[in-house]
Every structure is written in C-alpha cells, then in structure tokens.
Amino acid sequence: MAVFSSLTPVFVAVLCVVIGFLFKKSQRRQTRSKQERSDQTAKPWVDEDLQDDTEISSKHNEEDDDDWLDTTEEENLAHIPYTPAQYSATEMLERSEKFYSLMNLRRSVRFISPEPVPKEVIDNVIRTAGTAPSGAHTEPWTFVVVSDADVKHKIREIIEEEEEINYKQRMGDKWVQDLKKLRTNWVKEYLDVAPYLILVFKQTYGILPSGKKKTHYYNEISVSISCGILLAALQNVGLVTVTTTPLNCGPQLRSLLQRPANEKLLMLLPVGYPASDAKVPDLKRKDLNEIMVTV
Amino acid sequence: MAVFSSLTPVFVAVLCVVIGFLFKKSQRRQTRSKQERSDQTAKPWVDEDLQDDTEISSKHNEEDDDDWLDTTEEENLAHIPYTPAQYSATEMLERSEKFYSLMNLRRSVRFISPEPVPKEVIDNVIRTAGTAPSGAHTEPWTFVVVSDADVKHKIREIIEEEEEINYKQRMGDKWVQDLKKLRTNWVKEYLDVAPYLILVFKQTYGILPSGKKKTHYYNEISVSISCGILLAALQNVGLVTVTTTPLNCGPQLRSLLQRPANEKLLMLLPVGYPASDAKVPDLKRKDLNEIMVTV
Numbered sequence: 001m002a003v004f005s006s007l008t009p010v011f012v013a014v015l016c017v018v019i020g021f022l023f024k025k026s027q028r029r030q031t032r033s034k035q036e037r038s039d040q041t042a043k044p045w046v047d048e049d050l051q052d053d054t055e056i057s058s059k060h061n062e063e064d065d066d067d068w069l070d071t072t073e074e075e076n077l078a079h080i081p082y083t084p085a086q087y088s089a090t091e092m093l094e095r096s097e098k099f100y101s102l103m104n105l106r107r108s109v110r111f112i113s114p115e116p117v118p119k120e121v122i123d124n125v126i127r128t129a130g131t132a133p134s135g136a137h138t139e140p141w142t143f144v145v146v147s148d149a150d151v152k153h154k155i156r157e158i159i160e161e162e163e164e165i166n167y168k169q170r171m172g173d174k175w176v177q178d179l180k181k182l183r184t185n186w187v188k189e190y191l192d193v194a195p196y197l198i199l200v201f202k203q204t205y206g207i208l209p210s211g212k213k214k215t216h217y218y219n220e221i222s223v224s225i226s227c228g229i230l231l232a233a234l235q236n237v238g239l240v241t242v243t244t245t246p247l248n249c250g251p252q253l254r255s256l257l258q259r260p261a262n263e264k265l266l267m268l269l270p271v272g273y274p275a276s277d278a279k280v281p282d283l284k285r286k287d288l289n290e291i292m293v294t295v
Numbered sequence: 296m297a298v299f300s301s302l303t304p305v306f307v308a309v310l311c312v313v314i315g316f317l318f319k320k321s322q323r324r325q326t327r328s329k330q331e332r333s334d335q336t337a338k339p340w341v342d343e344d345l346q347d348d349t350e351i352s353s354k355h356n357e358e359d360d361d362d363w364l365d366t367t368e369e370e371n372l373a374h375i376p377y378t379p380a381q382y383s384a385t386e387m388l389e390r391s392e393k394f395y396s397l398m399n400l401r402r403s404v405r406f407i408s409p410e411p412v413p414k415e416v417i418d419n420v421i422r423t424a425g426t427a428p429s430g431a432h433t434e435p436w437t438f439v440v441v442s443d444a445d446v447k448h449k450i451r452e453i454i455e456e457e458e459e460i461n462y463k464q465r466m467g468d469k470w471v472q473d474l475k476k477l478r479t480n481w482v483k484e485y486l487d488v489a490p491y492l493i494l495v496f497k498q499t500y501g502i503l504p505s506g507k508k509k510t511h512y513y514n515e516i517s518v519s520i521s522c523g524i525l526l527a528a529l530q531n532v533g534l535v536t537v538t539t540t541p542l543n544c545g546p547q548l549r550s551l552l553q554r555p556a557n558e559k560l561l562m563l564l565p566v567g568y569p570a571s572d573a574k575v576p577d578l579k580r581k582d583l584n585e586i587m588v589t590v
Contacts (some may be wrong), residue, residue: 081573085400086568092533100423130580132526139580228524242428283432285434292440
C-alpha cells in the first residue's frame with residue numbers, strides 16, 4: 001500500500017497524460033466529423049450553381065486588374081481612333097428624357113401572350129445583349145432561345161417540380177404559411193405560353209484551343225450587365241419579360257439543354273407580348289434623390 | 296497515509312476532470328485564435344468587399360424565391376392592368392435593328408474629354424438605371440455622382456495608390472513582367488479629367504424603419520443589371536465610359552464618400568464625351584451564332 005501510495009503522483013501524472021491524449025484525439029475526430037457533416041448537409045435549398053461561382057469568383061480576384069479589359073491582351077491589339085456621333089446639349093437632354101420614359105414603362109410581366117413574335121427581332125435583341133462590356137473582353141455569355149413546345153414544357157416541369165419542393169420543404173415557416181394562401185405560386189404557366197424562353201448562361205471559365213482553362217473575370221457581373229442591355233432591347237421593341245432565377249434547377253436545365261460544364265444558368269426570361277389581361281402589382285420606383293448622391 | 300491512499304481514486308478522478316476541462320478550454324481558445332488568424336491573413340489582393348458579399352449571397356439563397364419580386368409583398372399590393380404600346384412586326388424589326396446599331400457603337404473608352412456635360416443629362420441616365428428590376432423590388436443601388444475636382448482627385452489618389460501596390464506586389468509573376476512594359480498602367484488620368492465619376496454602390500442589405508436589417512436578394516446581380524441599363528442610357532446620349540472595378544479600394548472610397556456600412560462599391564464609371572484623340576483597341580465582338588443557341 002505504501003508503495004502504491006508513493007507511486008500515486010507518478011500514476012496520476014501518467015493517467016492524466018493518457019486521458020489528455022485520448023481527449024485530444026477524440027476532440028480532433030469530433031471537429032473533423034463536424035466539418036464533414038457540415039460539408040455534407042449543405043442546405044439543400046442553397047443553389048449549388050451560385051455556390052460554385054462564389055468560389056471561383058473569390059479566386060478570380062487574386063490576379064485581377066481594375067479595368068475590365070485584359071491590358072496584356074489589349075496591348076497586342078492595334079488601337080484605332082474612336083470618334084462617335086456627338087449630340088448637342090439640347091439633343092442629349094431630349095434623348096435622355098425619351099429613353100428614360102421608354103425604360104420607365106418597363107415592368108416585370110408574368111402574363112404573356114402566346115402570340116408569335118418574329119424570330120429576327122429576338123436575334124437582334126440577343127445581338128444587342130452581346131454588345132455589353134465584359135471582364136477582359138471574354139464575352140462569357142450564352143443565350144439559349146427556346147421556342148420548341150416540348151422543350152418549353154420540359155423546362156416548366158423541371159422548374160415546377162423544384163419549385164414545389166422549394167415552397168413545401170425548403171422555405172422557412174413564414175413561407176410555408178404564405179403557401180396556404182398562395183397555392184398556385186409554383187405554377188409557372190408562362191413557361192408553356194410565352195413564345196420564347198431565353199435561358200442566360202454565364203461561362204464561369206473559357207476553354208482555350210489548347211484545351212486549357214481560361215479565367216473569366218467577373219463573369220456574373222458581366223452577364224448581368226448584358227441582361228440589363230437585353231431588357232432595354234426588349235422594352236424598346238414592346239416585348240415583355242420577367243427576370244427569374246430558377247432556384248436549384250440550373251444543373252437539370254443545363255443537362256436538358258446539353259450545355260457544357262463551364263456554363264451555369266444565371267437567369268431565365270420568358271419573352272413575348274403582354275397578354276391582353278396582363279396585370280402588374282402597383283409598385284412605385286424610388287425617386288431620383290433616393291438613389292443618387294451628388295458630390 | 297492510508298486515508299490519503301484510499302482517497303487516491305477520488306483524487307485522480309477530480310484531477311482528471313480539472314485537467315480535461317482546462318485542456319478543452321485551451322483547445323477551444325487555440326481553435327478560435329487559429330480562425331481569427333486565418334481571417335486576418337486573408338490574401339491582401341482579394342477584394343474584401345466582394346468577399347463580404349459572397350458570404351451574404353450564399354445566405355440569401357436559403358429563403359429565395361425564383362421570381363425576383365417578393366410574392367408576399369406583392370400579394371398585399373393592388374394589381375393594375377398593364378397595356379403598353381405595341382408595335383407592328385415591321386416596326387419591331389426596325390426598332391430592334393436601330394437599337395442594336397446604336398449599342399454596337401459602344402466601346403470602353405479611357406480617353407475622356409474634360410468638356411462639361413449637362414447635369415440634367417446625368418440625372419436622366421441615373422433615373423433610367425433606376426428602372427431596372429431588382430430582387431423583391433428592393434432597388435438596392437446608390438449612384439454617387441462626383442463632379443467636385445478635389446473629391447475626384449482624392450478618388451484618383453486612393454485608386455492609384457492601391458493600383459500601384461496591386462501591380463507591384465499583389466499580382467503574379469506574369470503581371471510583374473508585363474508591368475515593365477506598361478509603366479503607366481496604374482495611372483488613371485481619366486479620374487481627374489472626366490467631368491463625372493459615377494460610383495455605383497450595391498446595398499447588401501436594407502435597414503427597415505424599425506432598425507432591423509432586411510435581406511436584399513440578389514443585390515449584386517440587380518445592381519449589375521441596372522448598370523447595363525445605365526450603359527445603354529449613356530450610349531444613347533453620346534457619352535462614353537469604361538466599366539472599372541477598383542480592386543481593394545472599396546472601403547477607402549466608401550469612407551471618403553461617407554456611404555453607410557451596408558453599401559459596397561461595385562463599379563466606378565468615369566463619364567464624359569470622348570476625347571478628340573480617343574483610341575480604342577481594335578477588338579471584335581463574337582458573332583450571333585457564337586453567343587446564341589436556338590432550340
């Protein structure tokens with residue numbers, strides 16, 4: 001007993017080291033499994049496409065220029081004079097007012113007429129969208145124009161199926177309650193009815209002739225800018241649309257339309273004339289002094 | 296001694312608990328300080344503003360709708376008929392061609408004339424940008440229009456200082472080599488010369504009258520779309536600009552312009568007439584069949 005007693009401090013020390021070691025190991029395992037779990041159980045209602053891009057875009061910034069044109073590429077190009085038409089101050093003012101009035105009539109419209117629209121007009125609005133600036137002049141956009149009734153219907157099925165899940169399972173309690181009142185909300189009739197669906201894909205990277213990948217700087221911002229110009233072009237010819245971002249449908253729609261892996265769905269625009277009974281919510285826009293600060 | 300010996304198991308147990316507790320605490324502290332360190336040593340050339348948004352936007356998706364208007368909000372609003380002007384097929388085709396031709400003349404121009412531009416025209420182009428659609432109709436944009444020479448110069452100083460560091464220290468070897476040829480590249484004369492600088496801020500969240508924060512769904516895409524419409528409006532009146540994203544300058548510029556914490560700089564556009572000797576690189580745009588797929 002005396003021997004045991006005299007060994008107590010040693011025994012305690014050894015025991016503590018052993019316990020400490022086991023404890024540390026179990027903690028490490030716990031941390032790792034926690035991490036793994038949090039990786040795996042990534043919330044199902046988070047759009048994977050957008051997540052992909054998020055990662056890529058933070059990598060992008062590492063080598064970015066502040067100007068959108070790749071200066072290196074640009075230096076190798078001939079530079080040509082640029083002398084566009086100039087308007088007098090009066091003309092400018094008139095033009096700016098007229099364009100504002102036109103654009104201010106634009107509304108997001110979900111009631112679209114099945115009436116056919118000349119395809120040449122659609123070609124021209126897509127051409128116009130293609131005049132947007134882009135990071136390093138990569139032009140990282142693909143516009144898939146769908147008029148085939150079967151494909152439109154498949155798109156509708158994919159979106160409504162996901163949307164029903166979004167509404168029923170992926171949204172918060174507040175949404176679930178709203179759902180009861182808004183039964184038809186995941187039903188997107190316009191996807192069948194509109195003569196055209198324009199699916200806008202951003203190319204998250206490019207593929208060089210050598211097969212190597214090429215960074216597409218700011219591809220999401222660039223494609224969004226081109227969508228702004230597309231909206232202006234549609235409004236200019238009297239067509240309507242609604243800017244939608246089909247949640248969680250990107251991979252299925254990409255696969256349906258056989259787009260390559262570097263393309264991610266950014267937006268879907270149903271396009272046509274407004275239905276004769278089209279209605280829009282009575283929304284107001286902010287005044288100039290709420291959106292502009294003059295210094 | 297016998298008493299002490301008989302108490303050994305109890306003593307050992309208590310000691311182990313105490314040591315285990317201390318160990319756990321120190322581990323937790325270590326983990327936290329590791330996290331803090333990794334937060335601090337975020338690569339200096341990664342734009343912090345963009346990172347902020349990245350985090351927020353992945354959170355956004357959790358409760359998102361596929362349509363950009365918040366349906367709940369919308370349901371509470373009166374719905375009004377929407378019957379915009381319609382054009383004949385011939386008119387549409389003509390209008391679409393004319394608008395395409397106009398937009399196709401747009402180029403990114405870095406040589407801007409100091410010639411003054413009527414402020415009313417700038418007001419109208421900003422009004423026009425404000426007609427863009429936005430997630431849940433949040434209109435998450437602030438356009439800061441700077442014409443004050445001192446403020447413009449301070450902006451130039453901030454951007455050139457960061458740019459010099461970007462070019463000299465933050466960019467890869469490929470860039471550093473290019474630097475030797477392109478000495479003047481971080482010098483942005485147009486920031487002093489252009490009659491207006493438009494700094495476009497995205498509001499990453501809103502603040503309700505109650506003081507609570509409000510999610511601004513898809514704020515970056517929305518503001519980029521409004522920039523697309525802004526570029527169209529500028530082109531329409533014969534003004535030029537270049538879309539720039541000043542790397543790492545967001546916080547300093549926000550502070551200079553006294554913008555609130557929920558606003559992050561997305562783009563800076565110098566605006567004016569093109570200089571008489573303006574040159575642009577001889578870039579070509581992709582053909583329609585390279586950007587459009589018809590299904």
